[in-house]
Amino acid sequence: QITLKESGPTLVKPTQTLTLTCTFSGFSLSTSGVGVGWIRQPPGKALEWLALIYWDDDKRYSPSLKSRLTITKDTSKNQVVLTMTNMDPVDTATYYCAHCQRWPNSYYFDYWGQGTLVTVSS
Amino acid sequence: QSVLTQPPSVSGAPGQRVTISCTGSSSNIGAGYDVHWYQQLPGTAPKLLIYGNSNRPSGVPDRFSGSKSGTSASLAITGLQAEDEADYYCQSYDSSLRKAVFGGGTQLTVL
Numbered sequence: 536q537i538t539l540k541e542s543g544p545t546l547v548k549p550t551q552t553l554t555l556t557c558t559f560s561g562f563s564l565s566t567s568g569v570g571v572g573w574i575r576q577p578p579g580k581a582l583e584w585l586a587l588i589y590w591d592d593d594k595r596y597s598p599s600l601k602s603r604l605t606i607t608k609d610t611s612k613n614q615v616v617l618t619m620t621n622m623d624p625v626d627t628a629t630y631y632c633a634h635c636q637r638w639p640n641s642y643y644f645d646y647w648g649q650g651t652l653v654t655v656s657s
Numbered sequence: 658q659s660v661l662t663q664p665p666s667v668s669g670a671p672g673q674r675v676t677i678s679c680t681g682s683s684s685n686i687g688a689g690y691d692v693h694w695y696q697q698l699p700g701t702a703p704k705l706l707i708y709g710n711s712n713r714p715s716g717v718p719d720r721f722s723g724s725k726s727g728t729s730a731s732l733a734i735t736g737l738q739a740e741d742e743a744d745y746y747c748q749s750y751d752s753s754l755r756k757a758v759f760g761g762g763t764q765l766t767v768l
Contacts, residue, residue, distance in 0.1 A: 572757075581746065581759055581761045582695075582703065582746055582759040584758070587757075597756050598754065598755055598756060631703070638691060638709055640689060640690050640691060641691055641757065642757065643693040643705065643708045643709075643748065644695075644703075644705065644748075645705045645708070647702040647703055649701075
């Protein structure tokens with residue numbers, strides 16, 4: 536049974552750095568083909584893909600946010616960490632981590648965490 | 658403005674059939690990238706509904722089906738039930754943007 540759970544601050548100030556941790560179980564990030572991604576959703580708005588890390592440490596970032604994002608993994612702890620620098624009120628959103636399944640020409644997310652709402656405000 | 662265009666809302670009576678469209682372009686769906694669909698019930702995380710255009714994960718009722726043609730894809734729901742009331746999102750990959758892209762979401766109302 537695959538589960539994921541996000542943790543981190545619920546409130547950050549503008550210009551601060553956000554650090555979110557995804558703790559998962561039911562799979563290993565050392566298994567070939569496995570990945571974990573981060574997706575966010577501003578209140579009342581659509582989903583937006585942020586970043587992805589694969590078992591072989593291959594990392595992918597949304598080009599529009601690449602300069603602000605860093606994704607890392609700790610295989611021994613079954614955790615993936617996402618950091619986002621220079622937070623702004625427009626970054627207020629629910630942040631989800633999800634198990635990523637590779638598909639021949641893309642990928643999709645078959646298991647999702649419950650999400651964590653992050654508010655950016657002074 | 659989402660790269661993949663979905664109707665903001667659709668509705669149908671219990672038992673009816675509804676379809677939700679997802680229109681892309683030559684750099685995503687039209688380029689051959691497959692489409693995946695998610696259901697998001699109110700206040701919950703998205704759930705994978707369809708992957709690879711038309712495949713259902715284990716546990717998803719066969720009332721849900723997906724298809725793709727040209728630069729568009731569709732999600733069909735037959736035998737509409739009250740529990741189907743949710744937001745639905747399509748997802749693909751865009752080679753120009755070099756990232757996974759989602760549609761703007763469609764709110765399904767069961768009348």
